[in-house]
Amino acid sequence: MRIDLSGKKAVVSGSTAGIGFGIAEGLARAGADVVITGRTAERVNDATARLQKAVPEASVAGVAADLGSADGCRTLIDAHPEADILVNNVGIFQPTPFFEIPDEDWENFFQVNVMSAVRLSRHYARGMKERDWGRVLFLSSESALNIPTEMVHYGMTKSAVQSISRGLAKVLSGTRVTVNAILPGPTRSEGVGKMLKQMAEEQGISEQEVEERFVRENRPSSIIQRVADVEEVANMAVYLASPQASATTGAALRVEGGIVDTMA
Structure with a gap:
């Protein structure tokens, strides 16, 4: 199977490092034009340079914005109003005992991990629906199902993301826009x-x-x-973004090494 995303534009949130950067690189290698995002211009410029060096023929752009806020999402949308592929990857985590998590941390985790995906999907998926083609990916986690006691607030956000992914897939029923969640496990x-x-x-x-x-x-x-290695998660994202994944939607695909001990 040869995945060709030539002519497709991909926006990957939180993509200056880690899984986000790995996905951006995988999409670029498949021929997609890629938009990298991060909180600071320094990190975005560094990431775009690294990606351009890794994939010299790629078309790479970058936007510095805090996607944990409505204004930050608007900055990205204004800079790049349309996309064929949206990867909702931006997220934060921090091991904290449940009884020590203050209200502001619950709110911050929700804004960054959940509302960034809501705001970006609400905009980009509308355009995909109008053009009758698109791919929306949500980076959930095995923690959405296997809630970690050391990060209950994080697990909550990943459960929410998975729920939104399934619901949006149903909203887009009958179109050629697919929506899926990816559930990585601990990844390097x-x-x-x-x-x-x-x-x-x-x-x-x-x-x-x-x-x-x-x-x-x-x-x-x-x-x-x-x-797991970052590339192992990125490979799943590239496949789901491809034309070959046209019958896969509303799914939660695991790249967590079998941690969740169920077959469903």
Whole structure:
């Protein structure tokens, strides 16, 4: 199967690093014009330069905006009013005991992880519907189903994202616009890498040992028994963005190594 996204424009939120950057790179390699977004011009410029170097023939643009706010989403939309592919990837996470999570953190997580996707999907999916072709992807998580006790607020947002994805797919019933959620498990992204490094320093052991212990103690049901690579998640996103995935919509596709112990 050869995926060709030539002539398609993709907007990937939160794509200066980690899974978002990996998806942006995968889409660019498939021929799509890609818009990278991040909170600061410095990070956006660095990411666009890295992507252009990795895929010299790619058409790459960047927008610096805080997508956790309505104004930030408007900045992106004004700069790039139309897209054929929208990847709602931007998100934040922070391990915090439930009884120590203040109201402002619940609100911040909801605005960044959920409302950014709502606002961008509301705009871009409307244009896709009018043109009768499009792909909307929501980055959920295995934490949407397997709520982590150390990040209940994060799990809540990922459950919400998955719900919105299914609902929007039904809203677009009968069109050639598909909407799907991707559920990664622990992935070796920039954020997870920092967390593992910090844990290694605190515990006085190597990052590899921390990773192995983390999976064993926190995700014991993992079938692959390791943290996934960014590219493994990005590959799923590129497929779902492709014409070949035309009959896949309203789905929640797992790239979590079998952590969620159900077949449904």
